[in-house]
Amino acid sequence: MIEALRKKAEELLKNKTVSVVFGYGEGSTPERTRPVFITKPEEVNKLTWNKYCVYNLTTYLKRQETRKLGKPAIVVKGCDARTLIVLMKESQIKREDVYILGVSCDGVGDPLAEKCKACDVHTPRIYDDLIGEKGENKELPFDERYAELDEYENLSEKEKWEFWQKQFEKCIKCYACSNICPLCFCDRCIVEKNQPQWIDPSAHARGNLSWNVTRAYHLAGRCINCEECQRVCPVDIPLNLLNKKLAKEAEKNFNYRPGYNIDDELAMSTYNEKDNQDFVR
Amino acid sequence: MEKSLNKKDFDNFITSLRGKGYKTFAPKKNNNLVVLDEVQGADEISLDHVITNNSIKEFFFPKTENVLSYRMEKNQVQIEEPEGFAVKAVIFGSRPCDAFSLPVMDKVFNWDCSDKFWVQRREAITIVTIACDKCDSYCFCTSVGLAPDAKQGSDVLLTKISSDNYVVETVTEKGESLIKEFESVFSGPSSDSSDRQVATVEKKFEIEKVKPWLDENFVHAVWTDFSLKCIGCGACTFVCPTCHCFDIVDECTMTKGDRVKNWDGCQFKMFTMHTSGHNPRSTQGERWRQRIMHKFKYYVEKFDSILCVGCGRCSRVCPADMNISEMLEIIETEASQSENKE
Numbered sequence: 118m119i120e121a122l123r124k125k126a127e128e129l130l131k132n133k134t135v136s137v138v139f140g141y142g143e144g145s146t147p148e149r150t151r152p153v154f155i156t157k158p159e160e161v162n163k164l165t166w167n168k169y170c171v172y173n174l175t176t177y178l179k180r181q182e183t184r185k186l187g188k189p190a191i192v193v194k195g196c197d198a199r200t201l202i203v204l205m206k207e208s209q210i211k212r213e214d215v216y217i218l219g220v221s222c223d224g225v226g227d228p229l230a231e232k233c234k235a236c237d238v239h240t241p242r243i244y245d246d247l248i249g250e251k252g253e254n255k256e257l258p259f260d261e262r263y264a265e266l267d268e269y270e271n272l273s274e275k276e277k278w279e280f281w282q283k284q285f286e287k288c289i290k291c292y293a294c295s296n297i298c299p300l301c302f303c304d305r306c307i308v309e310k311n312q313p314q315w316i317d318p319s320a321h322a323r324g325n326l327s328w329n330v331t332r333a334y335h336l337a338g339r340c341i342n343c344e345e346c347q348r349v350c351p352v353d354i355p356l357n358l359l360n361k362k363l364a365k366e367a368e369k370n371f372n373y374r375p376g377y378n379i380d381d382e383l384a385m386s387t388y389n390e391k392d393n394q395d396f397v398r
Numbered sequence: 399m400e401k402s403l404n405k406k407d408f409d410n411f412i413t414s415l416r417g418k419g420y421k422t423f424a425p426k427k428n429n430n431l432v433v434l435d436e437v438q439g440a441d442e443i444s445l446d447h448v449i450t451n452n453s454i455k456e457f458f459f460p461k462t463e464n465v466l467s468y469r470m471e472k473n474q475v476q477i478e479e480p481e482g483f484a485v486k487a488v489i490f491g492s493r494p495c496d497a498f499s500l501p502v503m504d505k506v507f508n509w510d511c512s513d514k515f516w517v518q519r520r521e522a523i524t525i526v527t528i529a530c531d532k533c534d535s536y537c538f539c540t541s542v543g544l545a546p547d548a549k550q551g552s553d554v555l556l557t558k559i560s561s562d563n564y565v566v567e568t569v570t571e572k573g574e575s576l577i578k579e580f581e582s583v584f585s586g587p588s589s590d591s592s593d594r595q596v597a598t599v600e601k602k603f604e605i606e607k608v609k610p611w612l613d614e615n616f617v618h619a620v621w622t623d624f625s626l627k628c629i630g631c632g633a634c635t636f637v638c639p640t641c642h643c644f645d646i647v648d649e650c651t652m653t654k655g656d657r658v659k660n661w662d663g664c665q666f667k668m669f670t671m672h673t674s675g676h677n678p679r680s681t682q683g684e685r686w687r688q689r690i691m692h693k694f695k696y697y698v699e700k701f702d703s704i705l706c707v708g709c710g711r712c713s714r715v716c717p718a719d720m721n722i723s724e725m726l727e728i729i730e731t732e733a734s735q736s737e738n739k740e
Binding site: 146150151152153154177180183289290291297317319320349351352353 | 666
């Protein structure tokens with residue numbers, strides 16, 4: 118698979134289909150990989166593919182430094198490819214702006230990442246080229262996809278509140294969660310606005326609660342569950358639990374899975390008379 | 399006289415300290431992490447980790463703190479200054495790299511004005527370090543002039559000499575008086591004190607070559623190339639024991655408010671953004687260069703210290719696997735190549 122990936126990348130750079138390939142390279146330890154940006158055909162040997170390729174590289178589509186490199190080919194797993202669909206639907210990229218190098222994936226991380234345990238997109242649902250075997254994606258039932266929430270949902274309201282207070286206490290406001298998120302693409306984040314000051318910048322109880330809840334809310338009905346926020350959190354806050362809970366509520370109410378079917382209308386920016394309105398009182 | 403401390407007496411030490419009104423902090427398991435946190439007894443202390451997730455700096459320079467509160471009444475402003483922020487405490491089992499960050503940071507917090515929050519906490523807290531008996535591939539203290547059993551910055555240093563015994567060395571007068579105050583907890587010299595169990599930390603680069611190269615290479619392709627993967631968050635600076643930038647904000651209503659000092663970091667795009675909209679460090683390459691320059695050039699010129707203790711935390715937590723010692727190895731290689739050209 119690695120050879121096929123390198124060959125394809127070399128071809129795309131040689132015939133100038135793209136100016137850069139966003140891919141995975143060897144990391145600083147054998148248990149890590151790192152993002153690499155290949156601009157020369159002779160450098161494609163830096164590309165790799167293994168179970169440590171956890172990153173969602175589509176986040177580099179929002180960064181000015183990597184955008185400057187020109188049209189990219191981007192290595193995506195099935196989950197990452199869903200981000201591209203959301204970005205297209207939200208008018209952040211055009212289909213022709215990216216060359217999608219899909220990789221078929223049996224799961225990443227060691228131990229296996231939580232996101233992979235209920236994965237039903239082993240083969241990306243959108244790509245220009247597929248590296249690896251094309252498998253048949255069979256959509257998992259709703260309950261199975263959100264089984265990870267069972268334990269959390271069994272907590273009482275009070276227990277949930279205590280759980281999150283304890284978790285958010287650890288937050289140091291480094292904003293790794295939002296900076297890594299490919300769907301947190303606002304040029305100026307709400308935390309950076311101070312007229313008025315919507316969110317207290319301090320890492321105290323009030324500031325941490327308002328930041329973490331706002332971040333999660335802005336991803337409701339948009340998050341594709343790549344779990345990058347949780348992976349990068351230096352203080353180990355289970356951020357994806359919040360995202361996943363909101364994804365579940367959004368899907369339940371609007372029958373919408375972000376980035377799954379490219380023809381589906383967005384849940385949050387589409388009005389439908391049949392939408393559930395019983396929360397309006 | 400040299401003393402020793404048996405692991406079974408750790409609990410006695412912690413309890414005695416607490417009995418005399420000291421707060422006690424030590425490495426402690428918290429789910430997947432080991433963090434420096436308050437402990438009530440030795441059963442909570444973790445001893446088998448490489449390094450704690452959080453650095454020692456938050457005990458002297460917390461992530462957020464009130465520097466004053468104010469209230470506006472008629473034509474008057476009432477100002478209330480915080481009190482009681484410096485609490486008598488012992489940090490037990492911190493690492494030598496963390497301990498060394500304290501004298502390094504003393505220089506900046508006592509520079510053009512003396513930061514009372516830092517200074518008073520420094521006086522109130524005693525540091526009892528445990529030398530590292532293991533390390534990982536991110537550690538590089540030996541490359542920045544330290545060692546896994548370095549004493550600078552500690553008041554007392556414990557070094558493992560057998561599976562449950564530690565040799566005790568006092569480093570400062572403060573350490574000396576602490577040992578004296580709790581003399582009964584400690585034992586006499588140990589017969590096996592020569593057999594110290596100290597980690598071997600590989601030397602990764604020659605620090606002497608770094609600054610001369612930085613002096614000449616403010617403009618260089620490596621800054622952009624190396625930082626392309628950087629996502630511009632503040633994880634590296636916030637876990638760093640020597641990064642000390644902060645921001646002052648007022649959190650207020652119409653009539654009252656708090657003036658708060660918060661950690662800030664040079665990797666954020668907003669860090670140098672001017673109100674005019676101009677940003678003197680508009681790209682991540684420039685922001686990454688600033689981080690390296692500040693640690694290995696500017697601070698050296700101003701305070702005669704490197705602003706890095708080789709703990710490796712920034713590299714461990716980096717979301718994009720940016721590795722600081724790798725950056726310094728690249729600089730060393732570049733420096734050697736330009737030497738050869740000449």
